[in-house]
Amino acid sequence: MSISVYVPCDSSALSLGADRIAAAISLEAQQRGIAINLIRNGSRGLYWLEPLVEVVTDAGRIAYGPVQVTDVSALFDADFLHGGDHHLALGSIEELDFFKKQQRLTFARIGKTDPISLDDYLANDGYRGLSNALKQSQTDIVKAVTDSGLRGRGGAAFPTGIKWNTVLNTPSEQKYIICNADEGDSGTFSDRMVMEGDPFVLIEGMTIAGIAVGANQGYIYLRVEYPHAHIALNAAIEKAYAAGYLGDDIQGSGKAFHLEVRLGAGAYVCGEETSLMESLEGKRGLVRFKPPLPAISGLFGQPTVVNNVISLASVPIILDKGGDYYRDFGMGRSRGTLPLQLAGNIKHPGLFEFAFGLTLRELLYDFGGGSATGRPIKAVQVGGPLGAYLPESQFDTPLDYEAFAANWTVLGHGGVVVFDDTADMASLARYNMEFCATESCGKCTPCRIGSTRGIEVMDEIINGQEISKNIPLLRDLCNTLLNGSLCALGGMTPYPVLSALNHFPEDFGVTDTNNAA
């Protein structure tokens, strides 16, 4: 029997040469006359160990990493195909503390299976949630999601069950499910990992959503920067249609659900749900006034569920194991798990799925291992480009929506970007203003004009010009943005800017004598 070898097809693993490793392993096996079964899996998310190669042995899946092409021959010499010892050997992957200590619910299969194998998906608990949902009333499906306590993982943390209930109770011939796969936040990649590493779980989640609210058409709005996710999603959708998991009669239930991937075009603001719908309708991505809520009048004016990838990918396990099972993880009003993405200047970057409640410090040091450079960590930006920078004094904040909100910080999509003590917070604040100016949809003046003004003020501050005049000016601008913006792009750019200023005034040239705060 041939030996199974796993080499990830995840795009971060590819970015480190996983395709070349896979080719080298195939070639070496061929030359040595050994039959192997090479499988391309998703990533386990332990990116400092990528490219990570796993071999199926009697003692479980034994991992080696990070593997370079030049290591391949020596791995064969060390008999890695039978778990042989080698300096890159990590032992059984699932016994590694980094992996074992996580609570992987949404990411249960990722890294384990071949992402576009429906058989693999079914053999690993796939489509059990849909099967349960098909036996339940629409109200009961929505109730399970409400009971689970699931809140939207795209940033705003709105309860998913309540949103679905509104769509369910809004009568209409045509309703839509939109998956927001725009994942524009820097420091985040959990949506990408799901789409590349377990696309069926997203398809299943959307299908359940469609059945729950009575929508027969779904769209995945995918950012164009994710070509590998695009390929994986389309391959999985095709298989789901062929096997009757999508189409006019899902598994003989008489219920229909159709799904299509649509590509964005490099506009961050199109991650905002109403801008996204404008874009799907073929227009400029201008943010809409709310109300009406998308749940009542959304895509093409019809009731529409818009949910993030992780929100939808968490639905199958909720329908499989019950709302209570999911709700039993977490703390306070933050129920279930959050796939955290640790990035930037960190020794162990990767995807860590935990129940809410772990502290930032535990994440940064126990799992992250401190900075990559070995220098002190100066600041951590949580929640993407509209999230605040946290100084060391806030590292004991538990990862929980309310605990973060109480600090004037946001958990957002769970991205955590680490900076060491060489980071200049004033230049980061200038970047945050520049990002707002570049990505503004232009609908409101504070965001459109204020951000450009913000760049100019930051330039003067960085040049040390008129600090005592410019700091109050910067604060005024931030107040205008906070209060006068239609959406969070303008409305939350002050979070990174002001947190940088408040926690690191010295980087802005603020001294006791000119402190105009």
Next chain:
Amino acid sequence: MTESKSIQETVQDVISTLKEKPGALLPILHGIQDALGYIPADSVPAIAQGLHLSRAEVHGVISFYHYFRETPPGKQTIHICRAESCQAMGGKQLEQHAKDQLGIDYHETTPDGQFSLEPVYCLGNCACSPAIQIGNDIYGRVSLQSFDAIINEKKEQA
């Protein structure tokens, strides 16, 4: 003018294949850019006609999205991530190095028509920062040296 005729044919093909889709404009623009590398100004009237929109509306959409371009790109487009995680790992030095090595700024193309340079705000490769993308190929933990090696490799492929 066989060449421009074939451009017009390509554009017409894309339009007629996709125009019945709800919200067809973005799929059509993607289809044209995939085929031609950019969206030629003289394709706008055909798109407008196919979708019963005004030319101004079509143009407004093209110009709204950073990804759509109205001029032909170089043979390969290098996207460099400018976002925070990459900045935390030396992304700014990489940006400067790339501009110096290629002798161009963002949104420009090298005189030999080989490379275009575009900024991008996160490639989802933040766990392997700094990151760049060339076509569908993504690269992580890019150092100044490995950038040069990637560029040389791409030059040889061309």
